[in-house]
Amino acid sequence: MIEPFERLRKAREEAGFSSAADAAKRLGVPYQTYVAHENGNRAFKSDLARKYASAFRVEPEWLLFGGQRSEVVPEVVHAGEGVESDEGLVAVYDVSASAGYGMLAESEELAANSLAFPPNYLKKLTRSNPKNLSIISVKGDSMEPTLHDDDIVMLDFSKRDLNFDGLFVLRFGETLHVKRVARSSKREHVKIISDNREVYPPEDMHLSDLEVVGKVIWKGEKV
Numbered sequence: 001m002i003e004p005f006e007r008l009r010k011a012r013e014e015a016g017f018s019s020a021a022d023a024a025k026r027l028g029v030p031y032q033t034y035v036a037h038e039n040g041n042r043a044f045k046s047d048l049a050r051k052y053a054s055a056f057r058v059e060p061e062w063l064l065f066g067g068q069r070s071e072v073v074p075e076v077v078h079a080g081e082g083v084e085s086d087e088g089l090v091a092v093y094d095v096s097a098s099a100g101y102g103m104l105a106e107s108e109e110l111a112a113n114s115l116a117f118p119p120n121y122l123k124k125l126t127r128s129n130p131k132n133l134s135i136i137s138v139k140g141d142s143m144e145p146t147l148h149d150d151d152i153v154m155l156d157f158s159k160r161d162l163n164f165d166g167l168f169v170l171r172f173g174e175t176l177h178v179k180r181v182a183r184s185s186k187r188e189h190v191k192i193i194s195d196n197r198e199v200y201p202p203e204d205m206h207l208s209d210l211e212v213v214g215k216v217i218w219k220g221e222k223v
Contacts, residue, residue: 005040007063011056012038015118027055057118089114090122090130090154096139097153097169097176125154126217132158134214136169138178142194143167146180147219153178155214162190162207167216172209178216 017023024034029048036042037052044052046060053060061067091114115135122130138151146167147153155169162168165182170192180193184204194200 002066003040004044004064004066005038007066008044008052009038011052011058011063014120015056016120017056023055027051057121089116090133090135092135092152096137097178126156128156128158132156133217135220136176142196142200143178143180144196146195147178152220153216154218156217157214159215159217160212162212169213169216171211171213172205176213 012020012023017026020035020038021031024031027034029051033042037044037048046064049060049063053063126133133154133156135152135154138147138153139149141149153167153169160168162181163183166180167178168181169176169178170181171177177192180195182191182193184191186204188207189204190207190210191202192205193202
């Protein structure tokens with residue numbers, strides 16, 4: 001059976017903290033106290049479990065009692081707030097991409113806040129610099145069951161090559177759309193696919209009629 005101190009060490013390492021000293025400094029906990037907790041020399045109670053869990057993006061119940069571990073939850077950092085490092089910060093834009101009939105987006109240059117991801121977790125998603133990433137919301141039902149209304153997606157602006165199939169955010173008809181893109185039998189066309197095909201049939205679109213904003217590499221959803 002895995003003990004709480006072993007889960008604490010695992011959570012710290014996976015959150016991107018290279019050492020116990022690094023974690024203690026970031027948490028504002030005395031080094032000797034934190035080391036004693038991580039080495040199993042001293043048990044930590046629920047108040048510190050909540051503090052550790054928040055920093056390492058895990059559930060405090062998992063730290064204390066084990067069981068099924070929840071998916072990592074990024075921390076919201078509002079515009080203007082100071083953070084020690086922007087290595088894992090991804091900008092969140094107050095913009096929606098249509099997964100249906102279309103949402104007009106006129107202010108995608110304005111970042112409302114950021115989400116702070118553990119650096120190691122972000123590196124598992126992409127090798128791109130976080131400055132090439134952004135998060136926007138999704139509106140509509142055309143990408144169900146993959147994406148639902150009000151889900152959020154992370155885009156990689158550096159990935160715009162439509163020679164590779166995948167989910168992309170595209171601009172056409174003065175609107176941002178999130179769609180699955182595949183190769184078309186027509187020259188200089190791509191096939192635009194909605195996962196909810198019974199309502200939204202696939203269509204071929206000429207490359208000159210669309211602009212690739214970025215590739216979708218992550219999604220977050222409501223439960």
